[in-house]
Amino acid sequence: MRLRALAALGVACAAALSACAADAAEGDTLTVLAAASLAEVLEPIAASFEDEHPGVDVIASYAGSSDLAAQILEGAPADVFASADEATMDKVADLVTGTPVVFATNTLTIAVPSGNPAVVATLADLADPGIVSVICAPQVPCGTATASLAALAGVTLTPASEEANVTDVLGKVASGQADAGIVYVTDVARSEGVEAVPIEGAEAVVNRYPAAALASSDTPELATAFVDHLSGEAAREALAAAGFGIP
Amino acid sequence: MSGPRWLVPLALLGALLVAAPLVGLMARASWGELWTLITAPESLEALALSLRTAVASTALVIVLGVPLGFALRAVHGRVRAALRAVLLAPLVLPPVVGGLALLYAFGRRGLIGAPLEDAGISVAYTTAAVVLAQTFVAMPFMVVSIESALAARGERREAIAATLGASRTRILARITLPALGPALATGAVLAFARALGEFGATLTFAGSLAGVTRTAPLEIYLARETDPDAAVALSLVLLVVAVAVVAIAYRPAAMRGVR
Numbered sequence: 001m002r003l004r005a006l007a008a009l010g011v012a013c014a015a016a017l018s019a020c021a022a023d024a025a026e027g028d029t030l031t032v033l034a035a036a037s038l039a040e041v042l043e044p045i046a047a048s049f050e051d052e053h054p055g056v057d058v059i060a061s062y063a064g065s066s067d068l069a070a071q072i073l074e075g076a077p078a079d080v081f082a083s084a085d086e087a088t089m090d091k092v093a094d095l096v097t098g099t100p101v102v103f104a105t106n107t108l109t110i111a112v113p114s115g116n117p118a119v120v121a122t123l124a125d126l127a128d129p130g131i132v133s134v135i136c137a138p139q140v141p142c143g144t145a146t147a148s149l150a151a152l153a154g155v156t157l158t159p160a161s162e163e164a165n166v167t168d169v170l171g172k173v174a175s176g177q178a179d180a181g182i183v184y185v186t187d188v189a190r191s192e193g194v195e196a197v198p199i200e201g202a203e204a205v206v207n208r209y210p211a212a213a214l215a216s217s218d219t220p221e222l223a224t225a226f227v228d229h230l231s232g233e234a235a236r237e238a239l240a241a242a243g244f245g246i247p
Numbered sequence: 248m249s250g251p252r253w254l255v256p257l258a259l260l261g262a263l264l265v266a267a268p269l270v271g272l273m274a275r276a277s278w279g280e281l282w283t284l285i286t287a288p289e290s291l292e293a294l295a296l297s298l299r300t301a302v303a304s305t306a307l308v309i310v311l312g313v314p315l316g317f318a319l320r321a322v323h324g325r326v327r328a329a330l331r332a333v334l335l336a337p338l339v340l341p342p343v344v345g346g347l348a349l350l351y352a353f354g355r356r357g358l359i360g361a362p363l364e365d366a367g368i369s370v371a372y373t374t375a376a377v378v379l380a381q382t383f384v385a386m387p388f389m390v391v392s393i394e395s396a397l398a399a400r401g402e403r404r405e406a407i408a409a410t411l412g413a414s415r416t417r418i419l420a421r422i423t424l425p426a427l428g429p430a431l432a433t434g435a436v437l438a439f440a441r442a443l444g445e446f447g448a449t450l451t452f453a454g455s456l457a458g459v460t461r462t463a464p465l466e467i468y469l470a471r472e473t474d475p476d477a478a479v480a481l482s483l484v485l486l487v488v489a490v491a492v493v494a495i496a497y498r499p500a501a502m503r504g505v506r
Contacts, residue, residue: 066472132355132372134454139473160372161454162461164469168450176356177371 028219030226031077032060033068035084035209037106037166040190041242042082048234049226056222064165065141072214079217080226082209085141089210097220100210103230105245106184107206108142108149110197111173118179123155123199126180134169134178137162141207142169146182149205170194189243208247272486276479284480292458293466294484297443300374300462304381304442305435308389312434313427315386316393331394338387342447349380349452376453377460381442388441392434396427433496440492444485 030049034042039062046058061078063071065088072081072092081096082103083089089100112120118131126133135157136143143162150157160178163169166187172178174193184207188196211230213223229235236246277284284290319331337345353360353370360370370376404426408418424431446464453460455469463481470478 064472070475137455137469139469159456161456163455164465164472168455171451172454175350175354177350177354 028055028222029057029059030079030219030222032058032080032082032226033071033076033078034060034062034082035065035068036062037084037184037186038062038082038209041186041238041244044238045230045235048238049229052229053222053225058226075216077216078214079219079223080211080213082211082230084207084209086208086210087141089212092214095215096212097215097217098213098224098227100212101227101231102208102210102247103227103235104209104239105206105247106186106209106243107202107245108145108182108199109185109188109202110199111170111181111183111188111191111194112179112197113173113176114193114195116195116197117176120180120197122197123150123153126157126159126182127155129158132160132177132179133157134161134163134172134181135159136166136169136182137164140164142166142182142184145205145207149182149199149202152204153199153201186243206245209244269486272479272482275475276483277476280476281480281483284477285484287477289457289466289470290463290477290481293461293463293481296374296377296458296461297463300377300381301439301442303378304385305439307378307382308385308438308442309431309435311382312386312389312438313393313431315390316397319390319394320397334390335387337384338391340384342384342445343451344447345384346380346448346451349383349448353379354452371452372454372456372460374459377445377449377462380448380452381445384445384448385438385441388437389431389434392430392437393427396430400426436492436496440489440496443488 032042032046042060042062046060050056050058061068065084068081069083069088069091072078072095081089081092083100084106086100086102089096110120110123110126112118118125120126120131125131126135135146138144138147142165146157161172163172166183169178169181169183170187170191173181173183174191180197182199185196185202188194211227213220213227217223240246285294315334319327319334322330340348351357353363353376355361355364355369355371363370370379404422405418408422413421444464445462446468449455449460449462450465450468455461455465461469463485467478467481467485470481
């Protein structure tokens with residue numbers, strides 16, 4: 001598995017595709033553009049795919065789903081797109097082959113600094129002005145989900161800050177700059193210095209991860225096979241272990 | 248002085264490298280909607296906050312940065328070199344590093360922030376935090392501007408005033424400061440621009456809430472994901488300000504009234 005090193009190489013490949021094809025002389029290269037929240041979990045999934053398809057190299061490039069969608073729209077050469085939400089997949093609907101397959105789900109949770117110093121117990125605690133809370137801005141997917149969940153619970157949140165992405169929320173919580181934040185379950189699982197306080201009824205707002213083969217792929221069969229692999233046994237195990245829900 | 252001819256293609260390449268992104272930004276702007284996008288409530292709120300905080304930061308930079316410039320001239324040798332290195336560090340520090348540094352100093356669990364928090368004073372997530380971050384990154388411009396202006400002028404007039412019995416404060420107010428006028432103006436203009444553009448430290452340290460801490464650069468960062476046209480429109484406003492500021496700060500000496 002040379003996934004991490006190859007992720008960097010993937011950028012270089014965009015500039016000199018032919019040179020990379022020559023390097024992978026023994027087989028094909030599959031470029032996967034994946035949402036940042038998939039970064040850790042995709043490594044074992046890609047490894048098991050490489051085991052099943054000898055000679056195939058999976059190169060993964062991670063970024064925010066919106067950024068990846070923008071790259072695809074600007075013509076980035078890639079084979080598979082795995083998005084963190086369906087709205088973003090819809091943006092590139094004209095550039096995918098087949099129907100996007102939802103392979104994982106994610107729900108929201110409260111993240112607190114280790115030890116939960118402010119003793120946050122419920123979502124309603126985040127409406128307490130004495131508790132410094134940080135959420136995603138309603139303009140971005142995690143913020144939209146947060147707003148839906150708060151509305152369902154009948155809670156009016158009073159955030160000290162509305163961040164542009166989950167990572168910035170996590171950073172504020174992990175550093176103790178905030179007493180609580182709302183992030184995805186899997187974000188807490190992969191972060192140090194934070195712990196989760198489950199939200200009652202969180203399953204009412206589910207974030208769905210679709211994947212699709214891209215029409216621009218040079219290896220459409222492999223691309224489709226990778227999308228199928230994401231719903232396969234090995235992938236399901238890895239995803240569940242990382243805290244994702246399986247549809 | 249025009250140098251050898253082979254410098255020309257390299258210079259052209261350099262100019263292209265600098266100008267292409269600016270032109271690229273302009274090419275992406277939806278000029279027809281530009282005014283609507285800039286005057287949208289979120290944009291105006293962010294621009295107004297940026298303006299308010301940058302003015303406050305510039306005032307702080309003048310009040311604190313000018314004495315620092317003097318202090319730097321007052322010490323000598325290695326002490327001056329070391330002090331200068333520390334004071335100018337924010338100039339070259341990666342923005343996110345500056346943010347982390349501020350966080351660990353003034354954050355809720357920071358060196359100074361924690362005792363303040365215990366005393367009931369919270370800087371985090373306030374407009375004051377934005378001003379603090381901006382002052383941190385903008386201060387070096389004033390320090391370096393004052394220090395080099397002091398180095399460039401002799402102290403003959405001050406010496407004469409002193410023999411005539413003028414107090415140090417009087418000498419500073421009547422002789423030194425007026426002579427430093429152009430340097431002070433240049434330092435202030437550059438500090439203002441740097442404050443206006445501050446992003447990393449604000450994002451890491453102050454947070455992002457509309458009207459409180461979400462300055463124009465943070466609004467651009469957020470809009471980039473959801474409303475790229477609005478992001479480009481706001482970027483153009485900051486681009487115009489940046490170009491204007493540089494034009495003012497580095498205007499030819501003749502126009503500055505330098506004797």
